[in-house]
Structures are given as structure tokens and as C-alpha cells.
Amino acid sequence: MTSPRITLAAWDMHAKKKFGQNFLNDPSVPELIAERAGISAEDLVVEIGPGLGALTVPLARRAARVCAIEKDSQILPVLRSELLASGTDNVEILNEDILNVSLTEIAEAHGGPIIVAGNLPYNISSQILVQMIRERRWVKKALFMFQKELAERITAPEGTRNFGRMAAMLGYCATIRTLVRVDASKFFPRPKVDSEVIEVTFLTDPPHVATDEALLFAVIKAAFGKRRKNLRNALSNSELPLSPVQAEEVLNGAEIAVNRRAESLTVEEFVRLANELAGFLAASSGSEG
Template sequence: MTSPRITLAAWNMHAKKKFGQNFLNDPSIPELIAERAKIGEEDLVVEIGPGLGALTVPLSKRASRVCAIEKDTQILPVLRSELLASGADNVEIINEDILNVSLTEMAEAHGGPIIVVGNLPYNISSQILVQMIRERRWVKKALFMFQKELAERITAPEGTRNFGRMAAMLGYCSKIRTLVRVDASKFFPRPKVDSEVIEVTFLTDPPHVAEDEDLLFAVIKAAFGKRRKNLRNALSNSELPLTPVEAEEVLVSADIAVNRRAESLTVEEFVRLSNALVAYLVVPSAS
């Protein structure tokens, strides 16, 4: 693995802040991540933001195939050169924004669930996670690197200050664990904070089933959208079709106190609340 500083300088390039580019400069880190991912020879790995290929190469040695989704057009010649030099001939590079890529279509073409890996930029990490949750039927597991602060929010337990929208959504349908902690010194350019790699394994059967998942996720979004307000006010000041009186009625029917705040709810209570809202929104037939 060539130093990213040297590689970028050789190509007269620099890391782009708008893409959140911080390149791993210690080969032991991507090797460790690839090893702990437990990738099999039959697996298709979709890598988000391969950059200079530091993680792509060790992934390619373990997987059947790697689809590397890279938005930065200018870095593609460098990535291709690095992969060629490493003999990684089972990597397909796709120059596209991951938010425009269907994981479902890729998995269907592969013939089974895929593994998703990536060092996610801060500004679109939530969008990528929401996309993956909605397509999770076709995702065996995901390994994502986040800045430490964001990783702690995503993995926050119920009832804690950091518990938020993404922790609630992932808590509904997956098991999460921290795989690797990566010091800021392992990147070029060096970020201000350390990072963590988390593993997300999706559940076939969630312990608490929402009658309408889209509505569940809308309730979670509404509740945390105004997290300083109590639930009655947060729900009624959101995209949900609820007045304060209606929000109170739904909360009461779900056996949840109206003055509680979003971070105090468990995943089971969010499911109970969304199921109560399903029943509340059902209009009896006139016939």
C-alpha cells in the first residue's frame, strides 16, 4: 500500500472536503477490517467510496466480487491504477452517487444478499443508512466507518442522551456492534477526531413488529425532529397529520405519557405508538 500522501502528490491531486475524503495510511487497518468482516468466497461486497483502494484490495482477496461505488470522477484513474498494481481483477468500479444506486437490483443480479462496506462521509451518512434500512432484505450485513461522535450516536442504547433517530431505526431491525476503533493518525489528511467501524447485522424477524414500517419511521423522524419538545407537541408539529389533541389521544391509546420526550422511548414503545397511529388513522367503512 503506497502512502496516500505520495500517491496524491504523484497525480497532482488533493483530498476533497466536499466528499469527506480522508484516506487510510496504515495498511494494517484495512486488513483488520476485511478480516473481521468475515467475508466468504461467495460474497458480493458493495464498497461505498473506495477512494484510493486501501480497503478495496483486501476485500477483493476475500470476496467473489467487489463493486466499488465512487462519486469522485477525478480519482477514478488513480483507483484503477492502484487496483491494477495490486492484481485486484475482481473489482468493478461504478462512477455514481450511492444514493442513486439500487442495492436491491445489485443483490438480485448477484442472486442473494450482499455485504455493504464503506467509510461514510458525515453529510450523507444518515441518508445512506435510511436507504440501506429500506433495502435491508437484500443486505446480509454492513460495515461502516464513522467519526467517533456519530458512531456513538448510532450505537447509543435506549434511554440515553445520545439515543436518536438512526439508533431507533437501526434498533428496530438490526444488531449493532463496534468492530474497530481507528485513531485519527491513521488517516491522511488527518481528521480532528478518531473513527469507529461498526457492524450492522439485519434481523429477519424484528422482536417488535410494526404494522406499517413507513409510518414507524415517520413517527421516529417526527419525534426526534423536535426532540426538545414533549411527544404531543413534537408529533403535532411534524409532517404527521395530527393536531395536538389527536397526538395526545394516540399517545394515551399507546399507553405513553404525553409529556415524555423522544429519547426516553424504547424501540418497543415506538412500535407500539406507530401501531396505535395505524389504528387511529383507519376510517371505518360507511357501508
């Protein structure tokens, strides 16, 4: 692995802040991530933002194939050169924005669930996670590197101050564990904070099932959208079709106190609330008809 500082200088290039580019400069880190990922020789790994290929190469050594999705077209010649120098020939590179890519289509073409990995830019991390959750039927697991602060929010337990929208959504359909903690000194350019790699393994059967999953996620979004407000006010001041009186009725039906706040709810309570709301909306629609 060539130093990213030297590689970029040789190509007269710089890391782009708009793409959140911070390149790993210690080969032991991507090797450790790939080792702990549990990748088999039959797996297809979709890597988001391969950059200079630091993680791509150790992933490719363990997987059947890697599909590397890179938005920055200017870095592609460098990536191809690094892969060629390492003798890696089982990597397909797509010059696309991951938010415009169908993981389902990639997995269907592969013939089964895929593994997704990547060092995610802070500004689109939540969007990518939501995409994973929606397409999780075709995602065996995801291995993502986040800035430490964001990783702590994503892995926050129920009932804690950091528990938020993404932790609740993932808590519904996945198990999460921290794989590796990565010091800021392991990157070039050096970021201001350390990072963590988390493993998200999606559940085939969630322990608490929502009758309308899209509505569940809408309820979670609404509750945390106004997290300083109590649930009655948060739900009635959201995109949900609820007045304060109706929100109170639904909360009472779900046996959840109206003055509680989003971070105090468990995943099971969010599911119960969403199921109660689904019944309420169905009854309201029937009475109007």
C-alpha cells in the same frame, strides 16, 4: 499499500473536502476491518467510496467480487492504477452517487444478499443508513466507518442522551456492534476526530413488528425532529396529520405519557405508538368515508 500522500502528489491531486475524503494510510487498519468482517468467498461486497483502494484490496481478496461505487470521477484513474498494481482483478467500479444506486438491483443480479462497506462522509451518513434500512432485505450486513461522535449516536442504547433517530431505526431491525476504533492519525489528511467501524447485521424477524413500517419510521422522525419538545407537541408539530388533541389521544392509547421525550422511549414503545397511530388513522379515514 502506497502512502496516500505520495500517491496523490504523484497524480497532482488533493483530497476533496466536499466528498469527505480522508484516506487510510496504515495498511493494518483495512486488513483488520476486512478480517473482522466475516466475508466468505461467495460474497459480493458493495464498497461505498473506495477512494484509493486501501480497503478495496483486502475486501477483494476475501470476496467473490467487489462492486466499488465512487462518486469522484477524477480519482478513478488512480483507483484503477492501485488495483492493477496490487493484482486485484475482481473489482467492478461504478462512477455513481450511492444515493442514486439501487442495492436491490445489484443484489438481485448477484442472486442473493450482499455485504455493504465503506468510510462514509459525515454529510450523507444518515441518508445512506436510511437507504440500507429500506433495502435491507437484500443486505446481509453493513460495515461502516464513521466519525466517533456519529458512531456513538448510532450505537447509543435506549434511554440514553445520545439515543436518536438512527439508533431507533436500526434498533428496530438490526443488531449493531463496534468492530474497530481507528485513531485520527491513521488517515491522510488527518481528521480532527477519531473514527469507529461498526457492523450492522439486519434481522430477518424484528422482535417487535410494526404493522406499517413506513409509518413507524415517520413517527420516529417526527419524535426526534423536535426532541426538546414532549411527545405530544413533537408529534403534532410534524408532518404527521395530528393535532395536539389527537396526538394525546394516540399516546394515551399506546399507554405512553404525553410529557415524555423521544429519547426516553424504547424501540418497543415506538412500535406500539406507531401501531396505535395506524389504527387511529384507519378509523379516522373510515369515519370520514
